[in-house]
Amino acid sequence: MTAKPLVALAMGDPAGISPELTAKLVALDDLRARTRLVIIGDRRIFDEGARVAGVTPELTTVEQGADFRAARGEVLFVDLRHLDPAEIEQGTASLASGKFALTNYRHALEFGRDGRVDAVCFTPFNKQAMRLARADYDDEIAFSAEVAGLKTPASEFNVLGELWNARVTSHIPLKDVAGRLSAERIHRALRLTDICMRNAGFARPRIAVAGLNPHAGDGGNFGREEIDVIAPAIAAGREEGIAAEGPFPADTVFLRAKGGAFDAVLTMYHDQGQIAMKLMGFDRGVTLLGGFPFPICTPAHGTAYDIAGRGIASVSASQAAVRLAADMVKPALA
Structure with missing residues (x-):
């Protein structure tokens, strides 16, 4: 046993x-x-x-x-x-x-x-x-x-049931995001996402990559990051066997992922993914710190000072966090 x-x-x-x-x-x-x-x-x-x-x-x-x-x-x-x-x-x-x-x-x-x-x-x-x-x-x-x-690199992932959100940058000012993006950094985030999801039981996770600019740059009209930085990173990941597609407009990519077209969305910055994930399941979301030799999980919500001491806090997200952590270590115990 x-x-x-x-x-x-x-x-x-x-x-x-x-x-x-x-x-x-x-x-x-x-x-x-x-x-x-x-x-x-x-x-x-x-x-x-x-x-x-x-x-x-x-x-x-x-x-x-x-x-x-x-x-x-x-x-x-x-x-x-x-x-x-x-x-x-x-x-x-x-x-x-x-x-x-x-x-x-x-x-x-x-x-x-x-x-x-x-x-x-x-x-x-x-x-x-x-x-x-x-x-x-x-x-x-x-x-x-x-x-x-x-x-080695580590990153934060948000998990809602079978849908994952990964990100390239995290807790930095929005004004600094574009300057922190590079094909190498996005490629590294793609690779880490693929590894962590495989460790969580996905055979070959399908990863959608969001663009940075409105309408994913609209062919360069609203910025060239999608053409010059993001697309080359996706191509490099695909050459390694990662099932990555994009870049897609950030305002619609989560609709496709929610509908089952993708297992994960890699976003360029924190709120680009967090807003979508929390709207879909604020009381069920899990945050996973990936890239460590052991799983680290926590509920995606905060300390809820406004309801502290009232006994009404939902345990669902915390329960999901412990479940995910336990599921990710089971292969090592077999």
Whole structure:
């Protein structure tokens, strides 16, 4: 019998919905049936989240240095005891909340890096709080690469069921996007998309590539990036056997992908894909950090400060994140 994937789940921002989402995840029968979770955080914060969520899941507390694979218990909890709930003002970003989330995530990444778990997930972070705790915090990709010691390219993917969105540039100002695009960079993004999707079970993912300019440049009338930069990158990918097509106008390519013509859309910048994906399934979307030696997944939505503490946060996207992470490690455990 194949062992269940061991997934480290870092508790996210304690001032938002992360504590209740973490508790709700632990209480889900289907996740316990397909994974073993290692929760990382503070038990006092978790217990408050469980109270808000109205669940009473069973946990086994273990030390940081424990052999998680040999430990007894269906759900393990690494209690860092590093945050008193009284220090947190609900719905407000703070140094304390950022430090809590950053510390939890660092531990989860170290567990993944050292082979002590098979995958890493986390409930939502708040970037303002993260930057209060670490002034040079850019995004999860850069931080994860630093902790994991990754020297090769990594990227963020958004996943909604069987439809993926990849991107060439991510968390940069819109005014800088065109200058960051190159045939080499787009080709690299295509290759990474193909690899990650194959690891997730796609035999030969069909990837549509969006243009940068309105109407994909309209034959050069609205810009030449499609002709001079994007098309050569697609051609290079196709020569390698990647099923890539385009460039297509960004305002219609997701309609074709949603209709089943493609498995993924590679966009040129963050919101070009995020807007479409979140409109199609805000409460179900997953963010995957691809290019790492282990899957890293989180719900695509944020900390939802406006509904924190009310017990109404949907667990669907967090559930999908853990499922995707577990599915991506199963081949390695067979």
